[in-house]
Amino acid sequence: MRLKKLLLVATVLAALFAAVSFAPALADSTTITFEPPAYHPGSPNGQDGWSSTGSAGMGCAQYDHEIVSNYPTAPASFGTQSLRMSNAVVSGCFGDQTFSKSLANEAGESTATNNGLSGGVRQTHFEAQWSFASAVPSAEQPGLYVVASPDRGDGARMSWVEMADAPAGLEVNFYDYQRSVNDFVFTNVASGLSRSAPHTIKITMDFFDGPSNDMVKVYVDGTLRHTGTSWEDYFRDNEDGLSRTVDSVLYRTGGIPTVDNRPATLGKGFLIDGLSMLSGTPPTNKEQCKNNGWQSLSRNDGSSFKNQGDCVQFVNTGK
Numbered sequence: 374m375r376l377k378k379l380l381l382v383a384t385v386l387a388a389l390f391a392a393v394s395f396a397p398a399l400a401d402s403t404t405i406t407f408e409p410p411a412y413h414p415g416s417p418n419g420q421d422g423w424s425s426t427g428s429a430g431m432g433c434a435q436y437d438h439e440i441v442s443n444y445p446t447a448p449a450s451f452g453t454q455s456l457r458m459s460n461a462v463v464s465g466c467f468g469d470q471t472f473s474k475s476l477a478n479e480a481g482e483s484t485a486t487n488n489g490l491s492g493g494v495r496q497t498h499f500e501a502q503w504s505f506a507s508a509v510p511s512a513e514q515p516g517l518y519v520v521a522s523p524d525r526g527d528g529a530r531m532s533w534v535e536m537a538d539a540p541a542g543l544e545v546n547f548y549d550y551q552r553s554v555n556d557f558v559f560t561n562v563a564s565g566l567s568r569s570a571p572h573t574i575k576i577t578m579d580f581f582d583g584p585s586n587d588m589v590k591v592y593v594d595g596t597l598r599h600t601g602t603s604w605e606d607y608f609r610d611n612e613d614g615l616s617r618t619v620d621s622v623l624y625r626t627g628g629i630p631t632v633d634n635r636p637a638t639l640g641k642g643f644l645i646d647g648l649s650m651l652s653g654t655p656p657t658n659k660e661q662c663k664n665n666g667w668q669s670l671s672r673n674d675g676s677s678f679k680n681q682g683d684c685v686q687f688v689n690t691g692k
């Protein structure tokens with residue numbers, strides 16, 4: 374009896390071990406709505422894996438970044454709680470700004486460095502989408518901006534998407550790093566967006582080994598507005614030669630204190646909600662689908678394949 378029991382336990386353990394060892398590295402995703410009980414009003418620091426030590430009073434400056442409840446001008450689609458950020462307070466620091474929770478599986482080139490700030494099974498594709506709205510729908514908030522960057526958790530940003538307010542309406546702006554000019558290149562992605570409606574930004578990043586080939590797309594309100602590249606060559610040419618991984622979004626109010634800060638935005642700024650992120654590895658050639666390779670691959674939206682044929686069809690048709 375005792376031996377039988379032991380054998381049973383051993384069998385179960387072996388099965389569990391097999392399941393863990395051979396579990397395919399599936400696409401990984403998360404959606405954040407800032408709703409209770411996972412989130413409560415105040416600094417996002419320490420909530421559900423978020424980090425925001427500055428807004429919690431433990432950074433270079435006490436940023437005006439907080440989770441708000443029943444904010445009077447919040448769009449109905451934002452529910453009861455949202456992340457609110459303004460550039461009433463800015464600094465040149467990175468690690469104390471607001472970082473989302475991290476995906477289990479990082480994304481990046483095979484040789485990208487994570488510095489222990491991301492992990493899991495490395496994927497080639499990362500996406501982040503969120504909605505934002507002006508906290509003051511009736512008027513311009515002059516000089517308001519908040520920047521979102523796919524990041525591993527310390528400010529080694531791999532891209533840069535800005536939400537800003539301008540006389541003609543809200544704007545979305547973008548910087549990538551282009552080796553042809555050895556510099557960051559600015560693009561206005563969208564302008565004149567209504568202040569009285571929420572807008573959605575989606576950024577997708579496809580990492581390919583080697584320089585000057587990563588592909589970054591920026592969508593505004595569901596429409597592809599810009600295709601550019603990542604910051605891989607910034608790190609390659611100006612730092613240690615290695616690209617960086619991403620597993621989260623850094624929301625930052627960076628800048629020079631007393632120059633870039635806009636005190637009038639205190640308690641206002643932008644409301645941010647509905648952040649979803651995913652990582653996965655879409656196949657780029659049919660060979661990757663073979664020998665059970667399809668099991669660890671996914672479409673761009675993170676959905677998995679039913680079988681090898683399904684995977685091959687995606688390579689052929691993009692569907």
Ligand SMILES: [Ca+2]
Pocket residue numbers: 406407408451452453454455646647
């Ligand atoms: Ca919400």
Ligand SMILES: [Ca+2]
Pocket residue numbers: 475490491524525526620621
């Ligand atoms: Ca991380």
Ligand SMILES: [Ca+2]
Pocket residue numbers: 482580581582583584585586587605
């Ligand atoms: Ca690359």
